Amino acid sequence: MRLLRRVQIGQVLKPVFSVALGLTLGLLVTKIAGEDPWHVFKILVNSAFGSRYDLGMTLVYATPLIFTGLSVAFAFHAGLFNIGAEGQLAMGAFAAAAIGYRLQNLPPYIAPLVATLGAALAGGIWGGIPGWLRAKRGSHEVINTIMLNFVAAGCCGWATIYLIPNLDSQNPETGAVGANFMIPHFAFFGEAPVSFALPLALLVAFGFWFFLWRTVTGFEVRAVGQNESAARAAGIDASKVRILSLFVAGALAGLVGVGEVLGTAGRFKLGFSPGYGFIGIAVALLGRNRPIGIVLAALLFGALHKGTSDLDLETENVTRDISLILQAAVILCVSSEGVWDLFLKRGRKKEAKNG
Amino acid sequence: MDDSILQMINSTLRVSTPLLFAAIGGMISERSGVINIALEGIMLCGAFTAAAVSLATQSAPAGAAAAVLCGLLVAAAYAFFVIEIRADQIVAGIAVNMFAAGATAFLCKILYQSSTSTPSLALEYRFQSAPVWMAGGVVILAWAWMKYSPLGLWVRFAGEHPEALDSAGIGVKRVRWFAVLLSGVLSGMAGASLSIFLASSFTRNMTSGRGFMALAAMIFGKWKPIPAALACLFFGFSDALQIRLQGVVLWGSEPVPVQFIQILPYLVTILVLAGVVGQSRAPKALGLPFRSS
Known part of the structure; x- marks a missing residue:
């Protein structure tokens, strides 16, 4: 029963974690352009959900x-x-x-x-x-x-x-x-x-x-x-x-x-x-x-x-092209999820040995 | 010989050059069992790096060397994801292509305040004809290497019978790493021959599907170096022809629609794969990640 629950939670948590990791890595790239990644992230969220119009787009x-x-x-x-x-x-x-x-x-x-x-x-x-x-x-x-x-x-x-x-x-x-x-x-x-x-x-x-x-x-x-x-x-x-x-x-x-x-x-x-x-x-x-x-x-x-469409106006050097980088980072992280299974298996084996 | 025929041969060879590099690179990767859709993105990165470094150093060879290095790095990242982490090769390839499109435009904007193109290179800092000769050399080398060297044999085994290679005590993953890195080097050079040989600057998305056209040529060439090279020349010819026929009226009153010449390579590939024009078979273990037991 506990195992089952763990697997199901993993099904939801893994993609969420992968997306978060991908976005973080992608946003860190904006550091190269001399922008604050957190600031860029706030622009992103605001531009995607900030108003009825933004949400609509x-x-x-x-x-x-x-x-x-x-x-x-x-x-x-x-x-x-x-x-x-x-x-x-x-x-x-x-x-x-x-x-x-x-x-x-x-x-x-x-x-x-x-x-x-x-x-x-x-x-x-x-x-x-x-x-x-x-x-x-x-x-x-x-x-x-x-x-x-x-x-x-x-x-x-x-x-x-x-x-x-x-x-x-x-x-x-x-x-x-x-x-x-x-x-x-x-x-x-x-x-x-x-x-x-x-x-x-x-x-x-x-x-x-x-x-x-x-x-x-x-x-x-x-x-x-x-x-x-x-x-x-x-x-x-x-x-x-x-x-x-x-x-x-x-x-x-x-x-x-x-x-x-x-x-x-x-x-x-x-x-x-x-x-x-x-x-x-x-x-x-x-x-x-x-x-x-x-x-x-x-x-x-x-x-x-x-979200990235407003970056051209709101930042000095970061353009909407960053959306491609963000998407690529998210895709790579999501497609690499097999790694977690490897870790989980290793962890479970250890648990089995110890327990 | 007629002047226009000579011109046509000349432009065919020039336009084919990036295709030749990329197709041979793709072939080596795929023969080792790793699908390489990332060719397109690696080329784009190579094109940008070559243009940027040639501008800075005022030397085309330095630009090409940097492009090769850049291709190597991007290919290493791709190899890490698909060989070590066993990410899906097509999905990872698409991600690399997206990343390349975004990253080159991003860096272009930071370095040159323009996300559409780099400043133009003076003629003396570009290649005149060297890449054409290099591409020819690469084709012949690749043919001899695949056929006669032990490493070439291992690459073929990694794509056909990885288990056999493994039981012979040779690491499949290492062979595949090598093959993917080599394809990165060649794709980087393919990019360089776009931006500092055919053109005088990097422009946004300048590969515009050439990586996929190289893949098509490789399939048309049955995953073999010499036929793949001939396919590249054929595609290069249709490309050169299309440029020449732009606005030319052959029959009736309308100019020849270039779109139909543009799609020719892709149609041919579909027909070849369907067995209508010859047969083409992919390496058996293509796309399958290897787990050593």
Whole structure:
């Protein structure tokens, strides 16, 4: 009983400790720039949570990270590593913008629904390709998803500039979507565009849990992820599960387009994502691939992103680039958690010897 | 020969140089069983260090030496995390890339009050053609070394049958450390050839995916030095071609969309891996941490 409790507390304490350690190490770097790390930390917290607007912006950044975190985690439960969320979200966002631009006159309520489905489908297809390649041709999804990120960037770039460009702007972006496509904002957060994408993300997180832990197909996905040969022996079609899993993972990443295109920008802007797909890997890792963990981890990384955005103005030498260093430090600390298990084991052995 | 063909060969060789260094580095690391996505970040650190040190010392060789040292240090940190702590190699690699992007911009701001680029280097403090020759030498050396030296053999065994290597009394971890450090040295040089050979300064995120392109070339080249080098030349050629074709009208009235030439290396890699164009197989123990029993 005592052992059980210790293990469970460890499950919660380890990530918290890793995050604290990573943030501390990352913030110590600001010492090099002649800033007081504690002062920088206070700016960070204030800028991420200081007002309704700040909190809203943190949520705006956290929303895509929930989607990409869920995307990476879903593939992970099937034993697959999805590094392609970055490309999938680009395809999803572009699809949402293309639908919104071409079908300007769709009626209200129907319009955002169609664009949302289109975003999920486009991301899903982009994720399904490496799933199919893995299942049918045996080529590894890690490399294929990395490569497809670049291919997606190229394709979206071409389609944005040549097919549906915004002719009034020098920036590489598509024309605006119809007014009926835009989804409402929460007034509570003032100017911060916290749209219905946030509740959608939470709903999808719940669906993620329900599907994986409460349905037969979800069980099959986890079975393939945990022990493929056992799953095969039980009559589960592992290659079908693989394709499905990366399709769903891609669809989840594609939903990033809802908040970005229908909630905020109203169009697809080339390169809008500051690496949401890659940070999603960290979010899934930190969130232990569980929906609640992922939502909390996405909040943390969203807060880091928003918090560092004010550093350019408020400090002499520290720019928002420090957010990359902080994120890297947190990721390294979280990914090194195996070390604690080693120490714990050694400690337990000692205990056993002594006791 | 036609002048433009000569020019094309020249620019292909120049553009391929950083790819060659990085691809050979990545190959050595992966043949030893360690995935190296961190190439991109190590290159970026090397590029910054080379530019900064060349500026300070007014000497390109000093800049390159510093870049190599910097690559060694970053690779050592990566090796520590993935070999000793057994952190996931892909996750740790992504972290190194993020760190590199943040740290180079951060230091650039502190040293030069600009987070976008370092001051420009005068032509006489940059390399003229030396890196091209060095890259060629590295490819041939790597080929001979992998094939004929005992250490090269150990590296291959560390990636294919680490247990066999271990029972022969040779430390798998030490071999992998060596391989990752060597890949750091080469990636550092790859970065230097970006910032003080192809360009005249470090600019923010100047690697822009070249580390991943080097990985793609390595896979296209079946994890072997000479084919990987040829793949680099092919990717370098398509890069040079894309620069030349910018705004050129080949057919119809529209200029050739460069995006399609840009994605060519990545598409080729996917096709090769799928067995459509030849076959490519990764080292068996790639990505698996080794625990000595």
